[in-house]
Amino acid sequence: STFYERYHSLDDIYHWINKTRQDNPDTVEAILIGSSYEKRPLYALKLSLNNSMNKKAMWIDCGIHAREWIAPAFCLWFVQYALSFYKLNQEITDIMDNMDVYILPVMNPDGYHYTWATNRMWRKNRSVSKSSKCIGVDLNRNFDANWCTEGASHEPCTEIYCGAFPESEPESQAVANFLRSHKDSVQLYLSMHSYSQMLLFPYSCTLDEAENHNDLLEMVQEAAQLIRRHYRNIYKYGSGSKTIYLAPGGSDDWAYNLGIKYSFTFELQDRGRYGFLLPPSHISRACNEALIAVKTIALKVIKKT
Ligand code: 0X9
Ligand code: ZN
Numbered sequence: 001s002t003f004y005e006r007y008h009s010l011d012d013i014y015h016w017i018n019k020t021r022q023d024n025p026d027t028v029e030a031i032l033i034g035s036s037y038e039k040r041p042l043y044a045l046k047l048s049l050n051n052s053m054n055k056k057a058m059w060i061d062c063g064i065h066a067r068e069w070i071a072p073a074f075c076l077w078f079v080q081y082a083l084s085f086y087k088l089n090q091e092i093t094d095i096m097d098n099m100d101v102y103i104l105p106v107m108n109p110d111g112y113h114y115t116w117a118t119n120r121m122w123r124k125n126r127s128v129s130k131s132s133k134c135i136g137v138d139l140n141r142n143f144d145a146n147w148c149t150e151g152a153s154h155e156p157c158t159e160i161y162c163g164a165f166p167e168s169e170p171e172s173q174a175v176a177n178f179l180r181s182h183k184d185s186v187q188l189y190l191s192m193h194s195y196s197q198m199l200l201f202p203y204s205c206t207l208d209e210a211e212n213h214n215d216l217l218e219m220v221q222e223a224a225q226l227i228r229r230h231y232r233n234i235y236k237y238g239s240g241s242k243t244i245y246l247a248p249g250g251s252d253d254w255a256y257n258l259g260i261k262y263s264f265t266f267e268l269q270d271r272g273r274y275g276f277l278l279p280p281s282h283i284s285r286a287c288n289e290a291l292i293a294v295k296t297i298a299l300k301v302i303k304k305t
Pocket of ligand 1: 252
């Protein structure tokens, strides 16, 4: 199997980031957007394949949740695909000609490292709480979008602990700061998770409909249809609160409220057979499916804006 058909340790991913940057000095930049609770660097890659000015941009983060290994694998896959197929594949060429892409391969490096070293099923980050012996905040409950209302918990020992206050965690703060300072260019926000095969959009923090609900629905519906046609695989789609559950404090809702009106969370393979333990032999298919959805949505955003 190739590099992209395997899961990689955090050290391997840091080496990959550095190598990717060095091998593509004109098109790839590594931006240090912050550091984790345990002081690991958070590098976002900026892919800029057509060096025209004033370009719009999309953001993809992977690995908010530590045990969802297919997500960082997708981020690496996507970078490799974009760099290899620019000028060969029409769709990725159109996307890269119109948008810069920011990619954060591992948003929760401390948790990811912990899943390799100690507990494969760890979800949260690794921050130590003042009030409890339990460790970790759910970074996808730590953003400032109806923070810690129904669907999150103030109890540090739960898997959905929202943290002491919104953006209490260095990882969520780094992403929020970066997006705040790039909100004029970033038009599309994507966050990669697993598992359950869903294409979700705001809101998850309320049952209210987003202002452009029908637009968002149309985009994920087309993406899901294409996945079904190409791979005979079913992805559910809809607003987060109505498709899975109420879950406040998520990055997608927060980015949406910031003004990034095309904001999505993908739940990649599978539907529960292997769950978080998706075998490496499934990586390629899972990533190709997700790629169809990313392309479909990005092209639609380009057309609309
Ligand atoms: O609960 C989550 O954070 C996500 N599901 S997961 O199984 N990967 O943990 C769904 C996130 C949907 N979006 C928001 N809740 N904002
Ligand atoms: Zn997740």
